[in-house]
Amino acid sequence: MSGEQELGITESKEHATGEWYAELVQKAGLADYAPMGGFIVTRPRGYAIWERLQNYLDGWFKQTGVQNAYFPLFIPESYLEKEKDVVEGFDPEVAWVTQGGYDELEERLAVRPTSESIITPFLAQWTRSHRDLPIRVNQWCSVVRWEATETKPFFRTKEFLWQEGHTAHHDEEDAIEEMETRLEQYKRLYEDVLAMPVLSGRKPEHDKFPGAHTTTSVEALMPDGKSVQGGTSHYLGTSFAEAYDVTYVDEDEKERTAHTTSWGLSWRALGALFMTHSDDQGLVLPPTLAETQVAIVPIWDEDSKDDVLAYAEDVEADLKEAGVRVELDDRDHRNPGFKYNEHELNGVPLRIEIGSYEVEDDELTLVHRPDGEEVTVERDGVADTVSDHLDTIFAKLYASAEETLEGEIREAESREGILGTIGQHGGYVKCGWCGDEECEEPIKDAIAAEIVMVPKDRDEEPIHDECAICGEEAEETAYFAKTY
């Protein structure tokens, strides 16, 4: 039994969230640290979850008019410079290729930090008439941003996997609708696939994507009270279209400038997922994303082995036929206790235990991850029963995350109120805000919390009449939180 102790996470999620997360990622085989700081290796178990996430989102994109494409990894410096906000925004964190083979390059090439600067010129090339619009392209790729911070797998890495969608439209209305569609799909991904409720809103003006007219995001609350930006969708207005000349001849034969959007969701969604549901036993996954949804663990002695195994194989066959991702763990060199711990560490949502009693009574023992709820059910109709239990497990995960989120949105009416509330509880604090970036500064300086969003509706009345920081007239409601 000595191996069992090694399987759980030794750090405590509650008391040492950062250390616990780092240990979880490695012990559950999700990722390893690369030799260069800021880079990770996504291991098969982690990557399989990314692939499942991709399948959902990519399917929704394609159903709503998006086509995948692939654009170059490198962007010539002169292209990056065409949109001035992008240069200012990304220049400090670009990785530059300066040598090809033994030769110095004439022009430096940026490893893409995001691809507006190389994609928009092609949207321009492909757009002639109003009939060519809308154009919607997306690519799944990696991007590089040279930030000098501590590596946190899936949260903070210099290279990360994501999708970036880029679209061009006739007018503002179409483009804003596009921005909203993608934000809704990100929300749906979190809620229906990751079992995580999220908030959605707009970034304050001073924190928009460089060159954007409007930046929207979904925000997820982590168990340590910090907010994670879980996906962003930008209405870029005509700034990129003007810089790269995306124009079209309209029905009335007049030339008009297109309106563009871009939107991206990265593997940070995985980080948020792992962080939210997992516990001190290891990874917890919703059945939607688990590679193995059900692990069958037979418990035998010499006399019962044949019967137990035959019964278990039969259950496995029924579940497979019903499309359940099931694994019969019939390893001989491991005892049931070790297997329980290992499947818990790896995030298998449902365990089925089968011993002599179950065989005799035509029953099964089901055990839920993460709360350990144990139920005895009839063997007959196992596929429907398991499907119901997987739904229940998803619902439990969602309800738990929802309860956390609901209790963590508070109000404040003064600077001290903001500092005290976030300092004590974490979570979100909403307050009246004048709209001035300077009023965010003292909060940032004191406790590293910032305005993570304001309401999407620009006409929404602020919750209080006065800015909680400066006391001037409030323009909107600000949501302060610490962030990842």
Place this chain on the structure above:
Amino acid sequence: MSGEQELGITESKEHATGEWYAELVQKAGLADYAPMGGFIVTRPRGYAIWERLQNYLDGWFKQTGVQNAYFPLFIPESYLEKEKDVVEGFDPEVAWVTQGGYDELEERLAVRPTSESIITPFLAQWTRSHRDLPIRVNQWCSVVRWEATETKPFFRTKEFLWQEGHTAHHDEEDAIEEMETRLEQYKRLYEDVLAMPVLSGRKPEHDKFPGAHTTTSVEALMPDGKSVQGGTSHYLGTSFAEAYDVTYVDEDEKERTAHTTSWGLSWRALGALFMTHSDDQGLVLPPTLAETQVAIVPIWDEDSKDDVLAYAEDVEADLKEAGVRVELDDRDHRNPGFKYNEHELNGVPLRIEIGSYEVEDDELTLVHRPDGEEVTVERDGVADTVSDHLDTIFAKLYASAEETLEGEIREAESREGILGTIGQHGGYVKCGWCGDEECEEPIKDAIAAEIVMVPKDRDEEPIHDECAICGEEAEETAYFAKTY
């Protein structure tokens, strides 16, 4: 009708293959040239074909024990240097990142030209006991090789998309079996999905992958008589395992060194596909890979429009239900002739024409791409009929490529014979070869043909007793050809 002339390819495939190919790629919307020489943009129509190809190959990989993962884009120079053959082989064509943000990096980072040097150290980390083997990981990604040649979309580009598989095994036998399995899967991809027969063989010693014990490849013959290396599978022996310390404790408690393999297939498969089947009307695709397998073109006048359209929609519904990828082209602003040309340009394998006659007689007119064969069939049972015709179209494409290949393998017994035969006909010339690289040189120098493969079986008797070039004793049979 003026628009119709623009749709076909103006260059001739037969007389100006290179120019024809370049025009095909752009007019059929497969790719565009990026602003930096050597890079291309893969457009949605091209990328969708890549995605279908990926689905086949990725499915077979997963069925045979391969797990996907993702490793860093960059490789520290010191890691690349650990396997000396790799450095020598790839150093001249590495793109180097030397700056991150505003800072010079302490160590240059190679943009991966291939990932053995960053993946093998992790195979080492994950391999402890014999139970951990075999390990098989694969990644779908892009790699960069800074070659200074003319850009040829999907054939010659500095960045290209591919998959690279990397595995570690107990011993030579297991590893060689792995190499063979992947080569067989590449062959199957070409034959069963791309409708292209291929040769498979081993690379001569002097043309192996750097550091490999054995390099095998599939070779496809292009219509201009040149050979394309369509995928490679390497048995790396223990050279990488030793350089990066991939060892395991065997059942007998002894430490042993693992044997590794790597294998890759790039978007060059797309180039070979486009080049092989397409014609002066445009793209030709096998039904396996076509985004639209069937285009229905209704032909109406004012009186017949409602009836024709209703009939066509009904046919479309039947085909959709049967899982056929069908598109009803009911655009009002285009005439049928334009539509025919456009679907031909875009590589739709089967066209269904529906006019008043077809409606009256409960029939359909089917037209095959590429040979234009036209058949009138009964409306009833359309799904089965279409499925049969799609199979026939696939068989036609394969048969045509097979006929070309079979006629293009010739023998020679002298240097003049090799030069004359390849010079006159192109294709493959097989001959006796002493095994010395020096005997390849005069052929390379004279007509830029090289030894593309030798038989996989090292014990196979050469077809002639003497080396066709030097006249010494022949060790094996060499296949000479010009290459892409």
